[in-house]
Amino acid sequence: MGDALPGRLGIDRRELIAPAAGRLDAVLAAACPDLSRARLQRLIAGGHVSVNGVAALKSFRVSAGDRLCVEVPETTHPAPPAVADLPVIYEDDDVVVIDKPPGLAVHGAPGDTGPSVAAWFMARYPAEARAFDAERPGIVHRLDKDTSGVLLLAKTPQAQAAISRAFEARHTAKSYLAICEGTPEHERAVVDAAISRHPGDRTRMAIARQGRPARTGYQVLASDGERSLLLVTPESGRTHQIRVHLAAVGIPVANDRVYGRAGEGRQLLHAWQLTIPHPAGGELTITAPLPADFLAAVRSMGAETVALPYSTPTPPLRTEESS
Numbered sequence: 001m002g003d004a005l006p007g008r009l010g011i012d013r014r015e016l017i018a019p020a021a022g023r024l025d026a027v028l029a030a031a032c033p034d035l036s037r038a039r040l041q042r043l044i045a046g047g048h049v050s051v052n053g054v055a056a057l058k059s060f061r062v063s064a065g066d067r068l069c070v071e072v073p074e075t076t077h078p079a080p081p082a083v084a085d086l087p088v089i090y091e092d093d094d095v096v097v098i099d100k101p102p103g104l105a106v107h108g109a110p111g112d113t114g115p116s117v118a119a120w121f122m123a124r125y126p127a128e129a130r131a132f133d134a135e136r137p138g139i140v141h142r143l144d145k146d147t148s149g150v151l152l153l154a155k156t157p158q159a160q161a162a163i164s165r166a167f168e169a170r171h172t173a174k175s176y177l178a179i180c181e182g183t184p185e186h187e188r189a190v191v192d193a194a195i196s197r198h199p200g201d202r203t204r205m206a207i208a209r210q211g212r213p214a215r216t217g218y219q220v221l222a223s224d225g226e227r228s229l230l231l232v233t234p235e236s237g238r239t240h241q242i243r244v245h246l247a248a249v250g251i252p253v254a255n256d257r258v259y260g261r262a263g264e265g266r267q268l269l270h271a272w273q274l275t276i277p278h279p280a281g282g283e284l285t286i287t288a289p290l291p292a293d294f295l296a297a298v299r300s301m302g303a304e305t306v307a308l309p310y311s312t313p314t315p316p317l318r319t320e321e322s323s
Contacts, residue, residue, distance in 0.1 A: 012072040018062045024051065025058040028070065034157045035072070043070060074130060086120050089150075090286050090316040094159040094279045096125075097316070099288040100143055100151040102266045107136040121153055128155045140164050141237065149176070149271030149288045154279075162279040167237060173275040176232040176242060177290060177310055179268035179297050180251040181260060183223045184230070190217045191245040195238040204258060205240040207248050214238045216245040222303035227254055229303050231310075242269060254297070270294050272310055278318065285317040 018027050025044060029037045043049055044058045048071040051062060062068070086104075090097040100106070100117060107118040121138045122129040129137040138153035140163045154160035166172055196211030198204035215235040222229040228251065234241050243259045246252055252260025256267040275285040290298070290311040298307045 011074070014070045014072065016068050016070075018064055018066040018068055020064050022062055023058065024049065024056055024060040024062050024068075027062045028068065031068075032070065033161060035070075036157070036161065040070075043072065048072070084115075085124075086117070089288060090284070092280075094155055095152055095163070095284070096121075096138075096155060097150060097152045097274075097286045099291075100148055100271075101291070102146050102148045102293070105145045106142045106151065107139055117151060117153070125155060131157055132160070141167055142239075143271055144240065144243075144267070144269070146266035147269045147271060148291050148294070150274045150286050151271070152274060152276065152286070159279040163276060166277050170235065171277055173273075174234055174237075174271065175273040176234070177270045177272050177294070177307075178218075178230045178232050178242065178246065179254045179294070179301070180228050180230055180246055181226075181254055182251050183225060183228050184218070184220055184249070184251050188217070188219050189249075190215055190235075191249055193245060193248060195241060195244055205238065205244050207244065212236075212238055214241050214245065216242055218246070222301060222306040224301045224303070227297075227301055229298060229301065229307065243267070265293055265297075268294055268297055282318060282320040284319075287314040287316075289313050 014032070016031055019031075020027070025037060025040050028035070028040045028049070032040065040049075041058050044056070047055050049056060050069045051060060052067050086101070087099045088096060089099050098117070105114070105116045108114050108116050118136045118139055125138070132138065138155065138160065140152060140154050140160055143149065143151055152163065154163055192215045193207045194209060194211035195205050195214045196208035198206040213236065217233040217235065219231045220228055221231055232242055240259070243253050243256055247256070247259035254260070254268040255263035255265055270290055271288065272290070273285065273287045275283060278284045290307060295304070295307070295311055298304055
């Protein structure tokens, strides 16, 4: 990365020599890994980037040896609303992992000032939040509002970029527990069906031939004939993927008022385990045991013995990178 130089108050001024030719935004993205491509493009559009002393567009072709200057204003975030403290199940210098309760959004819509995980992060880590140029600092993946379980947040832009790349490259492993309506036709199966926005309702997703590829595996752990307990392993991370795929094969998540039918309580979907490459090397595996409302539904099925491995707390596992 280039040299960080003294700048105006609240401005991080960086100067560097372009090592090779290319589009301005691409050259800067390689030289400034702590800044996302989207943020760099906003800085360029805002006139905060110059080439040889002249402001340039993102598509400008840089030549090797050009002098580049980037001015990065300090990010300010609105005061976050009061949010009850959330259970932290793992934390280090790069990441924090929480056991998200049902009923709490990961982030609100633009301008939404209601409680959210993003608001909790800004309140708990104000200094770290200022390093992010985003309305949702720290967020690298999502859980639906009524889905509980493991949620990981990055504490630095560098960690956020590394983890986002891991999710995009599918170098992560995710396991969920779901209670669905009915009994699946097969004990084990993979639902392979592309997903896109619903053509008639932009708040919903749907199976679509021209959608984005999506695969969801499941295994039946128990069934009482009316409902089934599933271990679900999504191979991709599309919005509402598990809910859409299970509904598509006739076994919607119980109490899912969007893709199934409403019932008493929230949709019975829980993010049980997440394994990711750690930004500092090695691998991190985190589990969140089943919460009380989910366990009550399991007991009503007579499946508490089968669910025992998923309801017992398990310490986080961090493996170091082999030398």
